[in-house]
Amino acid sequence: MxxxxxxxxxxxxxSGVRPGDEVIVPSYGTPDPAEAVLLVGARxxxxxxxADSFCIDPVAVADAVTPRTAAVVAVHTFGHPADMAxxxxxxDRHGLHVIGYGALEEPTAEIARRxxxxxxxxxxxxxxxTPAVSPGVDHSYQSYVVRVPGNGRPDRDAFARALRSRGVACHVPVQTPVHRTQRFRRELWLAETERAADECLALPVDASMPRRELQRVVSACNALGGLLQMAA
Structure with missing residues (x-):
């Protein structure tokens, strides 16, 4: 496999993408889409x-189209579908291939529990x-991603350490945007991508979590969140 x-x-x-073509991809997420583009010789x-869905922004997609653009990879992020419509x-307007990427899960008891x-x-x-959900969208919460207020990455990272010390498993979903990694180093500023990388934290929301574990998450986050708000 x-x-x-x-x-x-x-x-x-x-889809007909060839060497020398351009393919529009998000930078927030895994490097897989960009790696795949390189594998076919495209850029x-x-x-x-x-900012709300963490999925590729259609306005940004439209602005990035050039005569060399052949395709768009729209990643469904954290269980929130990209705006495929x-x-x-x-x-359709520009004659591009649009590829949806990432699992969109069928409704199950596990998803309902999440x-x-x-x-x-x-x-x-x-x-x-807390996560924003676009109207009419069925979010499967593969990850439950919140934004931590305050001074960006330093406060987010301190918040995460404090949660872990209280027994709450959490992780930063995207440490570094793909365009800033050594493999793809690009000199560009993607404001919402950078802000999400600095502010976001994934909290546990597993289907198997008992209510007392959810209450532990709430208690720990609310105590720390209150301190951050008072310090702001």
Whole structure:
């Protein structure tokens, strides 16, 4: 079985992407889409994300289209679907192939439980910005990603350390945007991508979590969030 980049490479090739073409990809997330573009000899063009969904921003996609653009890879991020309707419209207008990337899970009891856990956290958490969900979208919460207020990365990282010391498993979902990694070093500023990399933290929302564990997450976050708000 190939890697995700290999599978996307095949899809790009089947879509007619050739060496020298440009393919629009997000920088916030895994490097797989950009790696796949390189594998077919094309050039990844990194664009910004939507601040709420963390998915590729259709406005940024439209602004990045050039005569060399052949395709767009729209990544479904953390279980929130990309805005395929708007991106497909851009693709139709410019004759581009649009590829949705990342698992969109079919409804299951496990997903329903994750959604219920996410709803509980949405209603209880204070001092962090809970995930935004676009109207009409079914978010599967593969990751429950909040924004930590304050002074960006230093406060977010301190918040994460404090949560772990209280027994709450958490992690930074994207440490470094792909366009700033050694492999893809590009001199560009993607404001929402940078802000998300500095502010975001993934909290546990597993389907198997009992209510007492969710309550532990809420208690720890709310205490720390209150301190951050008072310090701001």
């Amino acid at each position: 190939g890697t995700p980049a290999d599978e996307l490479r095949r899809e790009l090739t089947e 990844p063009v990194f664009v910004d994300i939507d 708007r991106i497909n419209e851009i693709g 959604q219920a856990n996410a709803a509980y956290l949405d209603g209880k958490l204070r001092g962090v910005r």
